[in-house]
Amino acid sequence: MKVQIVKDILSANEQIAQENRRLFDEKGVFVLNIMAAPGAGKTSLIERTIEPLRGRLRIGVIEGDVASSIDADRIARLGIPAVQINTGGACHLDANMVCVALPRLPLDETDLLFIENVGNLICPTNFALGEHLKVIVASSPEGDDKPYKYPGMFSVVDVLVLNKVDLLPLLQFDLDYFRRGVEALNPDVAFFPMSCKTGEGVQEWIDWLVERCRAG
Numbered sequence: 114m115k116v117q118i119v120k121d122i123l124s125a126n127e128q129i130a131q132e133n134r135r136l137f138d139e140k141g142v143f144v145l146n147i148m149a150a151p152g153a154g155k156t157s158l159i160e161r162t163i164e165p166l167r168g169r170l171r172i173g174v175i176e177g178d179v180a181s182s183i184d185a186d187r188i189a190r191l192g193i194p195a196v197q198i199n200t201g202g203a204c205h206l207d208a209n210m211v212c213v214a215l216p217r218l219p220l221d222e223t224d225l226l227f228i229e230n231v232g233n234l235i236c237p238t239n240f241a242l243g244e245h246l247k248v249i250v251a252s253s254p255e256g257d258d259k260p261y262k263y264p265g266m267f268s269v270v271d272v273l274v275l276n277k278v279d280l281l282p283l284l285q286f287d288l289d290y291f292r293r294g295v296e297a298l299n300p301d302v303a304f305f306p307m308s309c310k311t312g313e314g315v316q317e318w319i320d321w322l323v324e325r326c327r328a329g
């Protein structure tokens with residue numbers, strides 16, 4: 114019986130996610146669901162992506178956090194439309210929260226929408242939002258064992274950004290071990306080692322993203 118209840122919740126979410134997706138496709142908005150542990154660099158990745166795309170693609174952002182508008186304020190300071198969702202304790206965004214936030218964004222004038230999920234490597238995995246791509250930002254200080262410990266998340270994503278590579282010389286992080294863990298779970302994932310601090314790897318990500326966005 115309890116399993117049935119969980120299935121119902123997930124399928125209700127799936128239905129709303131499909132409605133969100135229909136709206137995105139109708140409006141021609143390409144949508145990324147950015148997931149990561151707290152502090153990995155989700156907002157930094159969005160900020161780094163906004164700058165080179167200015168004047169090329171029209172960007173919007175939905176920020177998900179348990180509390181505060183700190184991240185939406187960071188994005189709004191760049192002159193980009195941003196909506197903050199406060200989950201009030203929930204550890205992930207769901208499709209309905211996104212659906213409620215959408216009317217507050219100029220979707221008719223948006224090509225690319227980032228949805229920054231709540232910092233968590235487990236719960237967001239099961240809740241589709243209507244996105245075209247699922248992105249995980251892992252960061253080097255979290256350790257090279259994370260694909261082995263959080264296989265659910267690393268299995269479902271389309272894109273893996275390994276952020277904070279500028280810190281690798283200071284850490285014991287075995288990049289081959291990390292990559293082997295990812296490869297075993299998700300051999301087709303698009304992998305971008307990056308530093309949002311120094312800018313290393315950002316151009317490769319931008320080129321790939323523009324291509325994917327144009328392909329729809």
Ligand SMILES: Nc1nc2c(ncn2[C@@H]2O[C@H](COP(=O)(O)OP(=O)(O)O)[C@@H](O)[C@H]2O)c(=O)[nH]1
Binds near residue numbers: 307310
């Ligand atoms: N050294 C280093 N620090 C970074 C990098 N990217 C982000 N940070 C820092 O990591 C912290 C968390 O970044 P933030 O983007 O807010 O993470 P979020 O919680 O995942 O959105 C901030 O202090 C950033 O300045 C990076 O590539 N290298």
Ligand SMILES: [Mg+2]
Binds near residue numbers: 184
């Ligand atoms: Mg953030």
